Amino acid sequence: MPPPSKPLGDEFLKGLWKENPIFIQVLGMCPALAVTNSVVNALAMGLATCFVLVCSSFFVSSLRRFIPRPVRISTYIVIIATFVTLTDLVLAALVPDVHRALGAFIPLIVVNCLILGRQEAFASKNPVPRAVADAAGMGVGFAFALTCLGAIREILGAGTFLGVPLFGPHFEPWVIMLLPPGGFLSLGFLLLFFNALKQARDRRRAAAARGETA
Amino acid sequence: MGDLIWIFVAAMLVNNFTLAYFLGLCPFLGVSGRLDTALRLGLANIFVMVITSSCAWLLNTFVLPHAPYLRLIAFIIVVASTVQFVEMVIRKMSPALFRALGIFLPLITTNCAILGLALFQTNRGYDFLEGLVFALGAGGGLTLALVVMAGLREETRVLDIPKVVQGMALYMILAGILSMAFMGFAGLFSSGGS
Amino acid sequence: MSEAVHATPPSAAARPAPPREPSTLRLIATLGLAGFFSGLAIVGVHALTLPRIEQNRRERLERAILTVLPGSRSFAVFVERDGRLAPLDAEQAKQAGEPPIYAGFDAAGKLVGFALPGSEPGYQDAIHGIFGVDPARRLVVGFQVLESRETPGLGDRILAEEWIAPNFRALAIDPGIEAVAAGKKTAAHQVETITGATISSRAVVRMLQKALERWRAGIEAYAAGAERARRGE
Numbered sequence: 001m002p003p004p005s006k007p008l009g010d011e012f013l014k015g016l017w018k019e020n021p022i023f024i025q026v027l028g029m030c031p032a033l034a035v036t037n038s039v040v041n042a043l044a045m046g047l048a049t050c051f052v053l054v055c056s057s058f059f060v061s062s063l064r065r066f067i068p069r070p071v072r073i074s075t076y077i078v079i080i081a082t083f084v085t086l087t088d089l090v091l092a093a094l095v096p097d098v099h100r101a102l103g104a105f106i107p108l109i110v111v112n113c114l115i116l117g118r119q120e121a122f123a124s125k126n127p128v129p130r131a132v133a134d135a136a137g138m139g140v141g142f143a144f145a146l147t148c149l150g151a152i153r154e155i156l157g158a159g160t161f162l163g164v165p166l167f168g169p170h171f172e173p174w175v176i177m178l179l180p181p182g183g184f185l186s187l188g189f190l191l192l193f194f195n196a197l198k199q200a201r202d203r204r205r206a207a208a209a210r211g212e213t214a
Numbered sequence: 215m216g217d218l219i220w221i222f223v224a225a226m227l228v229n230n231f232t233l234a235y236f237l238g239l240c241p242f243l244g245v246s247g248r249l250d251t252a253l254r255l256g257l258a259n260i261f262v263m264v265i266t267s268s269c270a271w272l273l274n275t276f277v278l279p280h281a282p283y284l285r286l287i288a289f290i291i292v293v294a295s296t297v298q299f300v301e302m303v304i305r306k307m308s309p310a311l312f313r314a315l316g317i318f319l320p321l322i323t324t325n326c327a328i329l330g331l332a333l334f335q336t337n338r339g340y341d342f343l344e345g346l347v348f349a350l351g352a353g354g355g356l357t358l359a360l361v362v363m364a365g366l367r368e369e370t371r372v373l374d375i376p377k378v379v380q381g382m383a384l385y386m387i388l389a390g391i392l393s394m395a396f397m398g399f400a401g402l403f404s405s406g407g408s
Numbered sequence: 409m410s411e412a413v414h415a416t417p418p419s420a421a422a423r424p425a426p427p428r429e430p431s432t433l434r435l436i437a438t439l440g441l442a443g444f445f446s447g448l449a450i451v452g453v454h455a456l457t458l459p460r461i462e463q464n465r466r467e468r469l470e471r472a473i474l475t476v477l478p479g480s481r482s483f484a485v486f487v488e489r490d491g492r493l494a495p496l497d498a499e500q501a502k503q504a505g506e507p508p509i510y511a512g513f514d515a516a517g518k519l520v521g522f523a524l525p526g527s528e529p530g531y532q533d534a535i536h537g538i539f540g541v542d543p544a545r546r547l548v549v550g551f552q553v554l555e556s557r558e559t560p561g562l563g564d565r566i567l568a569e570e571w572i573a574p575n576f577r578a579l580a581i582d583p584g585i586e587a588v589a590a591g592k593k594t595a596a597h598q599v600e601t602i603t604g605a606t607i608s609s610r611a612v613v614r615m616l617q618k619a620l621e622r623w624r625a626g627i628e629a630y631a632a633g634a635e636r637a638r639r640g641e
Contacts, residue, residue: 237637240487255488283450283451283454287446287447287450290469291443334533337533337534338529338533338534400531400607
């Protein structure tokens with residue numbers, strides 16, 4: 001039995017920031033970098049991933065007692081692939097424009113390490129409400145991080161946000177941000193920024209601790 | 215013939231799977247700490263890619279025309295079971311090869327580059343031979359990226375790098391610069407493309 | 409998990425086979441069931457969404473055909489049979505394996521031109537597009553991208569009206585389409601490429617060249633035949 005567990009809200013909240021899939025765990029990079037050259041794409045991809053993650057976690061968690069260990073990964077993949085295909089079909093039917101933009105990347109949600117990772121590490125060991133809360137948190141955190149990346153790349157690379165021009169006509173866009181290197185660089189500098197924040201906080205804590213003992 | 219060479223070069227350099235399509239980033243960022251490991255992982259990838267490409271072609275030609283909406287699930291099941299099967303065969307046939315590639319094979323199943331290969335091959339309508347050449351090119355490109363990255367990371371170990379930059383942030387920025395360098399290969403397209 | 413917990417459920421104690429080693433049959437059954445239900449779900453949703461997806465695709469193609477052939481109100485599907493263009497009805501068009509082209513007609517039923525679809529590898533992935541050709545005036549009269557994944561802000565400028573309007577509204581198909589650098593267009597058969605989207609815009613020109621090469625003879629024969637038939641009456 002797991003130790004007396006945290007409230008459901010905490011399971012949800014940890015994915016948003018403390019264990020954010022992209023900024024902290026650096027998981028699920030392929031879609032994160034490939035589709036974030038505009039905010040709309042990033043948001044759509046984030047929501048699609050979130051949906052697949054929550055549905056898969058729900059099923060894996062409810063079936064966790066029936067899935068024998070040796071075939072668990074294959075079963076998880078079948079479950080995930082089913083939801084990805086469903087998402088793909090539904091998007092194509094309802095929002096064909098978004099589907100055209102994301103086309104090649106929707107199927108790759110299947111191999112997003114984040115989703116399989118959550119099934120193996122969490123959903124297969126926890127009751128349904130907890131698993132769904134965790135998945136929703138991770139999914140929303142993923143979508144949030146994707147949207148951040150998309151916003152940085154679109155604002156710097158095209159001078160627009162959600163397609164609306166932000167700067168005057170004299171703005172020279174940093175085209176590189178829209179290209180593949182821009183994906184690596186924006187995430188690199190974001191991680192750098194978080195590292196710096198963390199270091200500053202650690203230093204402050206250390207200083208505070210010294211102050212108390214002195 | 216010219217087309218085949220073109221597919222190979224495009225897949226390996228111009229549209230490098232890792233640096234232009236962001237596929238196979240997990241091993242790229244996670245495992246490529248040592249040069250020889252990176253090389254062997256790359257070779258294992260080429261191996262699986264070639265097999266996957268043939269399987270994808272078989273599925274696309276004989277099975278999926280009847281049920282295209284099952285493509286994704288068929289691909290992923292075939293990739294997973296092929297990798298396991300190949301692992302068993304190698305273990306029986308060539309213990310040396312197994313020691314070289316073996317531990318990486320299960321890792322490869324969940325590598326998006328493999329599924330990406332099968333999907334791209336389908337989208338572009340490659341025939342059997344084109345698919346094989348595409349797989350070789352893509353695998354070669356992946357290996358190249360892994361090896362270059364591993365070399366750079368071995369170097370960074372002996373350098374005095376500020377603590378803030380160390381870790382994932384550094385690798386991302388390195389990857390960004392590599393990716394920029396690989397963009398230069400796009401020039402091959404505009405000059406010789408037509 | 410403690411030993412006490414293990415011992416309490418009678419079913420677990422009664423069954424000697426430890427749950428750690430499930431039988432092969434059980435493994436196969438699990439995977440089979442998972443596959444069965446997933447197949448069921450996919451086929452179900454596929455059947456539900458298919459009409460809508462097909463309708464989206466058809467509407468988009470129809471809009472594109474009528475856009476690239478200004479003045480057209482309706483269109484018909486044609487394929488090449490024995491070197492000649494042969495019309496297909498909607499049912500046959502669905503089954504046809506060979507690539508079709510589309511003839512557009514104005515409100516009076518007069519031929520406006522042909523819409524030629526094509527595809528060509530761009531910078532990221534294949535670009536699919538469609539061109540409107542007026543065989544009587546020997547001009548390309550329109551172009552639209554049907555599908556592309558070119559980089560936003562760069563390659564996707566091939567979708568922009570600012571490029572399409574000056575280059576593809578009255579482009580002479582004789583003596584042959586030619587790509588020239590931006591700002592260097594001097595003749596009616598030249599297309600300016602886009603700075604910063606050279607690869608994508610060149611791909612569009614190649615797509616047009618190939619489509620013309622493929623269909624030119626058929627289109628011209630058909631248009632000449634239609635003209636003769638009109639004058640004969």
